[in-house]
Amino acid sequence: xxxxxTFYLSRVIGKKVxxxxxxxxxxxxxxxxxxxxxxxxxxxxxxxxxxxxxxxQFAFYSFQYFxxxxxxxxxxxxxxxxVELSPESIENDLHLASVVLDKQIVDxxxxxxxxxxxxxxxxxxxxxxxxxxxxxxxxxxxxIGIAKPIKRxxxxxxxxxxxxxxxxxxxxxxxxxxxNIKLSKSHSKxxxxxxxxxxxxxxxLGRKASEEMxxxxxxxxxxxxxxxxxxxxxIHLIESLSVEKAADILEKMPADEITDILNSLEDEKAExxxxxxxxxxxxxxxxxxxxxxxxxxxxxxxxxxxxxKDITVNEILNELRDKKPEAATxxxxxxxxxxxxxxxxxxxxxxxxxxxxxKVSEIMQPSPIFLRDDEEIDEIAELVSKYNMLAIPVVDxxxxxxxxxxxxxxxxxxxxxxxxxx
Numbered sequence: 001x002x003x004x005x006t007f008y009l010s011r012v013i014g015k016k017v018x019x020x021x022x023x024x025x026x027x028x029x030x031x032x033x034x035x036x037x038x039x040x041x042x043x044x045x046x047x048x049x050x051x052x053x054x055x056x057q058f059a060f061y062s063f064q065y066f067x068x069x070x071x072x073x074x075x076x077x078x079x080x081x082x083v084e085l086s087p088e089s090i091e092n093d094l095h096l097a098s099v100v101l102d103k104q105i106v107d108x109x110x111x112x113x114x115x116x117x118x119x120x121x122x123x124x125x126x127x128x129x130x131x132x133x134x135x136x137x138x139x140x141x142x143x144i145g146i147a148k149p150i151k152r153x154x155x156x157x158x159x160x161x162x163x164x165x166x167x168x169x170x171x172x173x174x175x176x177x178x179x180n181i182k183l184s185k186s187h188s189k190x191x192x193x194x195x196x197x198x199x200x201x202x203x204x205l206g207r208k209a210s211e212e213m214x215x216x217x218x219x220x221x222x223x224x225x226x227x228x229x230x231x232x233x234x235i236h237l238i239e240s241l242s243v244e245k246a247a248d249i250l251e252k253m254p255a256d257e258i259t260d261i262l263n264s265l266e267d268e269k270a271e272x273x274x275x276x277x278x279x280x281x282x283x284x285x286x287x288x289x290x291x292x293x294x295x296x297x298x299x300x301x302x303x304x305x306x307x308x309k310d311i312t313v314n315e316i317l318n319e320l321r322d323k324k325p326e327a328a329t330x331x332x333x334x335x336x337x338x339x340x341x342x343x344x345x346x347x348x349x350x351x352x353x354x355x356x357x358x359k360v361s362e363i364m365q366p367s368p369i370f371l372r373d374d375e376e377i378d379e380i381a382e383l384v385s386k387y388n389m390l391a392i393p394v395v396d397x398x399x400x401x402x403x404x405x406x407x408x409x410x411x412x413x414x415x416x417x418x419x420x421x422x
Contacts, residue, residue, distance in 0.1 A: 007068055007075065008134070009119040010143045013097050017052060017066070017077045025079060026054030031063065031121075032085070032093040033130050044168050047121065047128040048093050049085045060085040063128065096130065104205070105133065106190065108170045111197040113204050118142055120165065129168075136164030191221055199228035211240045223252035226261075235264050238273075247276035254326075255284040255302045256409065262289065296380065297373035299410075300394045300403035306334040307360055309344065314356035328406045331391035335364045341399045344368055370395050373402050380410050 009031060017025040029052065033045035047063045062083040069076045085093075094100065100116055107114045117139030120132040134142075138161045141147035151161055190198060190213065198217075202210040202225070214222055214237050226234055226249060238246045238261060250258045250273060262270040262285065274282045284302050291297030305325060307316055316333070333351070335344035344364035354363055370393045371380065383392065384407055391406045 005124075006120060006122045006131075007070075008139075008142060009096055009101065009121060010139075011075050012068060012077060015075055015077050017050075017079060019079055024054075025082070026052035026059070028077060029053050029058065030095050030097040032060070032090070032095055034093060044129040044131055045094065047130065048089060051095070060090050068123070068128075100133075104209075105166075106193075106201055107135070107166050108193065109166070111193060111201070113201055114166070132165040132167050134163070134165055137161055138163050191217065195221065195224035196228045198225045199233075203230060203233055207236060207240075211237065215241075219249050220252055222249045226250075227253055227257050231260075231264055234261050238265070239269070243272050243276050247273050251277050251281050255281065255288055256299060256403075258285050259288040259298070263293075291373065294376055294378075295373065296371045296375045296377055296394055296405060297402065299377060300371075300373065300405045301328070301409070302403045303329055304334060304393070304401070304404045305329055306336040306340075306342075306401055309335050309337075309359070309361040309364060311360050312356065313351050313354050313358045313360075313363075316351060316360070317356070328391070328408060329404075331406055332389070332393070332404070334368075334393055334401060334404075335360055336401055340401055342368060342370060342393050342395050342401045345393065368393060371405060372397065380405060384410055 012028050012031070015028050017028060019025055028050060030050070031047050032049035032051065034048045049060050050063045050066055052059050052061060059082075061079070062085060065080040065083060067078050067080075069078070096119055100119065103116055104113045105116055106112070114133075114135040116133045116135065117137075118134035119130055120134060121128055122131045123129075138147055138151075141150055141161070147161075154161065193201075198213075198221075202213055205213065210233070214225070217225060226237065229237070238250070241249070250261065258281070262273065265273075274285060277285070288297065288300075288302065303326065305320075305323075307319075320330075330348050332345050332347060334342060335346065337343050344360075344366045345368040346360060346364045350363040369383065369387055369389065371383070373394050373396050380392070383389070389407070391404045393401060394403045394405055396402050
């Protein structure tokens, strides 16, 4: 049983270890924690092993027989017996000093990348566990051995160095690629973050780490994140994937978003991806690809819902429950005739406050505001602002409904223009 309740990794690395007879065993080089926590069977990893250097040779032992004490203010490490770890344990366990220390991790609560300056460990009856990572300045000062004198000096001026810890269960490692660890498990917590936060984190990562993080996401999440990434990162990630994998992820995105990405790829690569996609998606994207840049058609979404004026509210609700459309699709609902010509619009609010037997013809707004697909997009923002619209229908020159421009795309277009003009 370890006598010291809590201690820092930096305080034991480099310490000399002695056996119960006072004989020198070696110097601590690392601590190994159980990789089983990656499968979420345990929130905090158990310290399984210790890496010792003696006479120029490294050896790995079970941590079960080691004891960490504090004697006269100094750390002391002793061991009862040396039990060597199996090769499987050495290979699969997480090496805290060499793999985690100084690496970037994801603070799941802060939704950002942070650097690990130290690791706090705690000993309880059933073992020693890594309980938190230190990302504060104090951790850095501790590493170079000047935390205490600096704190003493600053205390004379009533200045404190704030500690900054993140509990182990609130972090996600992103740079464990040099270990034989199943990344799909180690990155499972990332699935809980909002796609925009994940995109911000991935844009701050190096290319290799961002590729690994992207690959660890399921295809639905990967598609959501891809939509939020900057164009250069989107292209890099798509090009890093196999054609089959890239096509599977792209298929889960709206056709207009796929079109934006394919427009930035080499023609040959874009064609390979189109050929790999399902026929319906591929056809929708090919139709959008023919629109000139800066035209309304180039940014419109082809996912929309239109109904006959004779259908009832109850029938529409049943169809919505069946198809489960994205939220943006419900910004505005459209009414078309038998030729698919746009004749009116109605809102979700109009429908919800109406009785189930109400027909669309009773709640629709005729003479709708619309855009032509070959119009230039420069005037869209003014139109959206003037009529307070969240979505504008798009028709061709025969008044056939082709798609919808949602406010999200308008804002994205404005942001891109501002960046370009800087």
